[in-house]
Amino acid sequence: MQQFLESFLPAGPLVVFVFSIIPLMIILVYALFAIWLERKVAGHMQDRLGPMRTGWHGWAQTIADLLKMIQKEDIVPAKADRFLFKLAPFIAFAASYGAFVAIPLSSGYIGSMIDVGVFYIVAITSLLSVSIIMAGWASNNKWSLLGAMRTAAQTVSYEVPTVVTILSVIIVTGTLNLMEVTEMQTGNAFLGFLPSWLIFHSPFMVIAFGLFFIATLAEAHRVPFDLPESESELVGGYQTEYSGMRWGLFMLTEYADMLLLSLVGVTLFFGGWNSPFGSFMEGPLWGAFWMLLKGMILVFVMMWLRWTLPRLRVDQLMNLCWKYLIPLSFVNLVLIALWEMIF
């Protein structure tokens, strides 16, 4: 990819710049699409149409909303901590954008071939909870602070099952680099026709994926785990006091986070950029297509769940994590390790 860019751009910082904003472009276009999709999914699930006025079936609704948001006044509450209040949305987005470095978007594109790969993603996304606490505290609002507190508790708890399920995949792959993990899943070996994705590797991998998906739902603060911003009890949680583009950045972060966690799930379990039809429709560009398509399917499942399940209470949330997910993920880890030893 870098060589390809160097062929028509003057070498040096410009190449690095273009190289590093490719994920940003993908996130921005994806966010425009996903916010529209979320509203359409919500509408159709509740037997209504969703946005219909702006363009064909309301496709330009998000663009119109964005234009409105840019024009809004940037309000900082009088008693808020100005500096931290203004800083928090940027750290939030930086944390989720930083994680895209280690994700192989296609066979020709990965931000950095670092050896620690998925471990780095886990570490950098933990900055997100810090930024939410920062936003909640700096807003000087009880709802915001309560939302921030819940986030801290939730993220710290749900990080454990996420990391343990990732670890159980790492036992199988033997590497943390997501590019190598994806390359391992090339081909259609299982039963002659199933793609050699890790989810088909053993029955316990299916359980691992289930646990991983539930834990990432909580990490991304999606319904049924959206306690940090549960609007019926906390008004808007940590983003109560935010308006205009700063609120927009939080929204962008939320959607970027959904995509990020879906892509991690896709890379770890569903073959990443590999085509499901073996060598049919293969290559760097098709790879990016498959990767984003698989990611969007998981994002769609997240939206689907949002309009299906009711929100959990705080104690139910903690019970689910500490009493069910963590023991299950540890047992599953041991079982996968045993499977690896025997077969």
Next chain:
Amino acid sequence: MDLFAIAFYVFAILIIGSAALMVFSKNIVHSAFALMFTLAGLAIFYALLYAGFVAVTQLLVYVGGILVLILFGVMLTTRGYFEKVRTRTVNLIPATLFTAIIGLMLILVFVTTDWTLMPLEEGEVTMTGLGELLLTDFMLPFQVAGVLLLLAIIGAVLMAARTRPPQQTPNPQQTSPTEKQQD
């Protein structure tokens, strides 16, 4: 000046500045957030020295874990949510004396040591190598650290569980008066 040196000095200024802010800030939450920048800056230093694993661990453990817990603790233990989280300066004279002595010692060590600069090269430390080392040559320290952490967890659970009254009433909302009686 190459890119490495520029990065080094920029982040060195960030680390020292935020560390100073952490110490001199009167607001304890500001101190905690300044600490975040110090710790994250140190992670960048490790990354600059090709110690990727250490950098990521620093970020995960200190910024993602310990800092969140510190913030959580500060916000939960202070009585007022916003106004009363202030720090005070106590023991001014002994503290000044000790820091002066320690500072002098550090400067003395820094001046007298014969520093040799190692040429920086892209490390051969891989995750696989690290894992093998941990499970062969450094097995005992690794296990001892694990046992220590387990003890700490059990201790924390014990301390947290001791104050709770026996669950007799099925309704959790009515346990708060009995809690006071036991205390």
